[in-house]
Amino acid sequence: MQLGILYFPKQGIQYLVEQKILSLDAEEVAKFLYQGEGLNKTAIGDYLGQRDPLNLQVLQAFVECHQFANLNLVQALRQFLWSFRLPGEAQKIDRMMEAFANWYCQCNPGIFQSTDACYILSFSVIMLNTSLHNPNVKDKPPFERFMSMNRGINNGADLQEVLLKHLFESIKNEPFSIPEDDGNDLTHTFFNPSREGWLLKLGNPLDKEPLGIIPLENLSVQPIDDLKKPNCFELFNANCKGQKIKACKTDGDGRVVEGKHQSYKISAASQEDRDLWIEAIRTSITRDPFYDLVAARKKKVTSKK
Helix, strand or coil: CHHHHHHCHHHHHHHHHHCCCCCCCHHHHHHHHHHCCCCCHHHHHHHHHCCCHHHHHHHHHHHCCCCCCCCCHHHHHHHHHHCCCCCCCHHHHHHHHHHHHHHHHHHCCCCCCCHHHHHHHHHHHHHHHHHHHCCCCCCCCCHHHHHHHCCCCECCECCCHHHHHHHHHHHHHCCCCCCCCCCCCHHHHHHCCCCCCCCEECCCCCCCCCCEECCCCCCEEEEECCCCCCCEEEEECCCCCCCCCCCEEECCCCCEEECCCCEEEEECCCHHHHHHHHHHHHHHCCCCHHHHHHHHHHHHHHHCC
């Protein structure tokens, strides 16, 4: 039962219902997820993001467990994002942040002219947190860029500069604390691959063992013709041509060092195998879904003018 509740909340909750410990009342389930100690917060996020009628009701009740009155947006987001982990799917994130924005505006009337403004600014703050505190981001955004990102989001009007400045400084001084109990780390990735097998990377014909890692985030993949090796495909960064891919490898001494390639050309055993690898890689390539969600909501706000 414990494992079911920790990692499979839907089945775990059903078990508790069968044991008459819980009922399928949305508020009761939401309170259990909000207050229950030891529950896996990634599993909670996945459950709350589902679109089944009960899950949607539980999401609304879960959000309303938070007391956002008289909190600024960053304070509310800190509380909200600590109670679960945001899932990776854009549609789930959209539903959850929509519920957050609606409830925050109900708790704090008059701050925003619409929930769309709260929604957009919430994502801007989350992205700002990444930009300021991710060591891989070298170009740290100044306040002026953050302010420019959020122009016109309040039903076509600008938010007060003092409000934006306060939120910016809060994130700059203290990053979000995100629960880290999900197990969705490199161990999970390596032991649960979507596809596995042997490939040859051009330029190192003597390598017989896997010696490096190529993160797929924001990369592109395409088939290419190469005179040296048949059935080739290439990994490259389409948005930043000439920029090194943030890969790592082991050198001759066994030390892990940063890769220096702008693209990787890889050979498969056959054309069919190449095409299967390309399909698997395209499925696995990730983008930050926040940008698309913000762009769509900004377009909605603009269309209202």
